Amino acid sequence: MQAAVVAAVLLVLTACGAPAAGSSAERSLILATTTSTQDSGLLDELLPAFTAATGWAVKPVAVGSGQAIEMGRRGEADVVLVHSPAAEEEYVAEGTAGRRLLVMHNDFVLLGPEADPAGVRGARVDEAMRRIAGTGAVFVSRGDDSGTHAREKSLWEQAGVTPGAPWYQETGQGMGATLRVAAEKAGYTLSDRATHLAQPDGLALLVEGDPGLLNVYHVIEVTTRAGERVQPEAAAAFADWITGPDAQRLIGEFGSARYGQPLFVPDAGKPDPTG
Amino acid sequence: MDVLLDGLTQALSLLFSGDRETWAITLLTLRVSLAATAVAALVGVPLGAAIALGAFPGRRLLLAAANTGMGLPPVVVGLVVTVLLWRSGPLGGFGLLYTPTAMVVAQAVIATPVVVALVAAALQQVDPEFLVQMQGLGATRVRALLALGAEARLPLLAAAMAAFGAVVSEVGAAQMVGGNIAGQTRVLTTAAVLATSRGEFGLAIAFGLVLLLLAFAVNLVVTLAGQRPR
Amino acid sequence: MTSRSVTSRSVTSRSVTSRIGCRDLRVSAHGRELLQVPELDVAAGEVLAVLGPNGAGKSTLLRALGHLGGLHRGGDVLLDGRPAGSRDLRSAVAAVLQRPILRHGTVAANAATGLQLRGVGRGEARRRSAPWLDALGVGHLATRPARTLSGGEAQRVAIARALAVSPRVLLLDEPFAGLDATTRADLLADLRVVLDGLDTATVLVTHDRDEAVALAGRTALLVAGRIRQLGATERVLDRPVDVDCARLVGFTNVLPPAVTGRPDVCVARPEHCSAVNGRPAGLRIPGTVRRVVPLGGGTRVDVDTAAGTLACLAPGSDAPPPGHAAVVTVADQHLRRVCEPAR
CATH class of the missing domain: 2.40.50.140 (Nucleic acid-binding proteins)
Structure with a gap:
């Protein structure tokens, strides 16, 4: 009896204390971004520096590029950092977004089993895609409407192939999970270089350096036209900061110490390769 | 197998080296899940008691609903709560999305049917005349109810533990309404998912083991407190 | 109804010493009247048996008298001749139900339950309830877990528990119904001895006329929610007024x-x-x-x-x-x- 009362009191006390843990007095913004920026660890590097520099705390929500853009479209985020140029342009064309600025790039790579049954090693990417389809070798797709998935679909289109079952398989999961599925199934897959470097997956790097494999990240400001609770000043602060010298330096250095090469190339102010 | 061993060593070193982030995540997990359990108990115990002891229309419908609700997928709860808390949603004005409070709300929704169904079951095990008998010995209505609670103490504690277990181990709602934001809403389950997607399997296992230890510690405390008076 | 006016006169003369009683007591459920008792009085030290077939409203009458459970009640319950509220009845009444509902714990702890529910401290409650276990012949079981008792033993504990609070009114709801004949006869004899030494007004609800004979000076016959006949037990059992009785x-x-x-x-x-x-x-x-x-x-x-x-x-x-x-x-x-x- 007494024990039950004590337990109840403890529970209630804990309940009262809990909300205090999350409510920070500082201003915070919501950043809708892609899993690749989170899974690679880049956000962990950038966001504390941004908060220190501007006083804005950040709530990063890491989802696929498609969902991130959708959050911007609905005004559920203040700023968007994604790598899906075609979808971005469509979103900006709708007129509710603010500035769209080039931030950085890395590149996609085509990975596959060391044995390379389709013989794509060193080929051009559109030729490689055709050979995979032609031999019916397993190809594992993200299938999650992410930037990587969008790029993969446009590569099939350029190669003139309509992928389908049984050799074409979709995981519906993030990059890391998809890499592991591809490795287990000895299949091919398209990945961003950063995730491939960050995760030892046992897949061989077969095609790289093709202009069609460039992976470009933009920051897009969300405006109050998308929703009345959007904070435009937060969006501007983030967009200005991530394209500014400090952030660009951090981006350029990120990954060198761990992987021997940077994972991203800072691009702010350069001409936009995606037009 | 190496991954599992690696996870075990990492878990031990994270805990005993006093890794601040791990402790912060563990503490947040504890607070969020206990708070959600407490809210679920505040709502669910009276409701479960009413179902067990009352005679009102829709009583059995409610019980069936609660029993069904025990199987509610956390992701669906998370999605619904997210939509409600969206800036454009009906509760958007509170700015609760991606805060621990939002996680408490979502997890309380998950835990409430568990509490309702198990409290109802616990109280229905006691003789239906129990309250009348206690009144017939001079108990006020409140004292009679307290005596009933004491009589069904163990199954009631089991209900609380089941609710706590349901929320502390779920990831779908925590991920969706919390956003897994480092230092703010990252709990053990979402941290484990993130570690997995980063390929840090050892770390993911470590978080899983910490979660297990946490749940064990809570259950041990509750069990000891509940069993002592004999 | 001439019989009612006769009853009413006799009751009025008795009401001076009435410990528990009622006036125009009505209980209904779902719009149906389950019980209607214009008058009933039980004096201190008296045992009244309420005899009736299943479903006659015996338990309902008992619960209405003690304000027990959530009944839809009308009319007055009288304590010492004055209308009483739930609070008055709570302190005056102790009840024993058909099933001996014991709690987890020892026999001694169970016997002390009533006193503890009335705010008496644990030690004091145990000390005061122990003699009642002896009086009911279960003192030697004091340290046993209550759940291990036989039906007869458990009912003895339940009665000791009720008597331990020194109730001014004791309500017995078919407490012997679940017991075998020998156990019941022994318990009836023991209870009779105990009650004879007390100043408690006792209402015993039963469908067994042997129990009425064993314990009650007066007996009421309850049929379909109404008291059809009330009088000295021997007379009521030998001179029924109508076919139902x-x-x-x-x-x-x-x-x-x-x-x-x-x-x-x-x-x-x-x-x-x-x-x-x-x-x-x-x-x-x-x-x-x-x-x-x-x-x-x-x-x-x-x-x-x-x-x-x-x-x-x-x-x-x-x-x-x-x-x-x-x-x-x-x-x-x-x-x-x-x-x-x-x-």
Whole structure:
């Protein structure tokens, strides 16, 4: 009896204390971004520096590029950092977004089993895609409407192939999970270089350096036209900061110490390769 | 197998080296899940008691609903709560999305049917005349109810533990309404998912083991407190 | 209703010493009236038995008197002749229900429950309740877990628990119903001794008239939510006022005027009826033997007559065979005249 009362009191006390843990007095913004920026660890590097520099705390929500853009479209985020140029342009064309600025790039790579049954090693990417389809070798797709998935679909289109079952398989999961599925199934897959470097997956790097494999990240400001609770000043602060010298330096250095090469190339102010 | 061993060593070193982030995540997990359990108990115990002891229309419908609700997928709860808390949603004005409070709300929704169904079951095990008998010995209505609670103490504690277990181990709602934001809403389950997607399997296992230890510690405390008076 | 005015007069004269009672007590559920008792009074030190068939509202009456459970109640419950609220009744009343509802824990802890619920400290409650366990013959079980007791032992503990609070009113809701005959007889005797030494007003609800005889000075017959008859137990059991009451107290053979040729309906107990020819004459009703059931030490003969099937219970195995003609005879001194069934 007494024990039950004590337990109840403890529970209630804990309940009262809990909300205090999350409510920070500082201003915070919501950043809708892609899993690749989170899974690679880049956000962990950038966001504390941004908060220190501007006083804005950040709530990063890491989802696929498609969902991130959708959050911007609905005004559920203040700023968007994604790598899906075609979808971005469509979103900006709708007129509710603010500035769209080039931030950085890395590149996609085509990975596959060391044995390379389709013989794509060193080929051009559109030729490689055709050979995979032609031999019916397993190809594992993200299938999650992410930037990587969008790029993969446009590569099939350029190669003139309509992928389908049984050799074409979709995981519906993030990059890391998809890499592991591809490795287990000895299949091919398209990945961003950063995730491939960050995760030892046992897949061989077969095609790289093709202009069609460039992976470009933009920051897009969300405006109050998308929703009345959007904070435009937060969006501007983030967009200005991530394209500014400090952030660009951090981006350029990120990954060198761990992987021997940077994972991203800072691009702010350069001409936009995606037009 | 190496991954599992690696996870075990990492878990031990994270805990005993006093890794601040791990402790912060563990503490947040504890607070969020206990708070959600407490809210679920505040709502669910009276409701479960009413179902067990009352005679009102829709009583059995409610019980069936609660029993069904025990199987509610956390992701669906998370999605619904997210939509409600969206800036454009009906509760958007509170700015609760991606805060621990939002996680408490979502997890309380998950835990409430568990509490309702198990409290109802616990109280229905006691003789239906129990309250009348206690009144017939001079108990006020409140004292009679307290005596009933004491009589069904163990199954009631089991209900609380089941609710706590349901929320502390779920990831779908925590991920969706919390956003897994480092230092703010990252709990053990979402941290484990993130570690997995980063390929840090050892770390993911470590978080899983910490979660297990946490749940064990809570259950041990509750069990000891509940069993002592004999 | 002349019987009611008679009752009411006698009750008014009694109400000076009434410990527990009621005026115009009504209980309804779902719009249906379950109980309607214009007046009832039980004096301090008295045991009143309320006898009735299943579903007559006996438990309802008991609960209404104690304000127990969530009944839809109307009218007044009187304590010492004055209308009493739930709070007054809570401190005055202790109840024993049909099932001995004991809590987890030892027998001693259970016996102390009532006192503890009334705010007495644990040690004090145990000290004060211990003698009652002895009085009910279960003192030696004090340290046993209550869940390990037999039905009779558990009911003794439940009664000790109720008596431990020194109730001014004791409500007993068929507490002996679940017990075997020997256990019940022992417990009835023990309880009688205990109650005789107390100043408690006791209401015993039961469907068994042996219990009424064993414990109660007065008996009320409750049929369909109404008290049909109230008086000294021997008289009520021997002089039923109507057919329902007659059936209730064992006069199950009902003989209408058309069969007997007498002006009133007559009733008789089966043990006073005989189907064996040559018995002393009284009332004679011809019929046909339907069946013969040998019972331990006696024989039951069912005879189809113009009054329906009449049961005759006699010692020995003497009986005409089924299908044969027989005459049911009842001595005049065993016949009781009653009112028509109140339908």
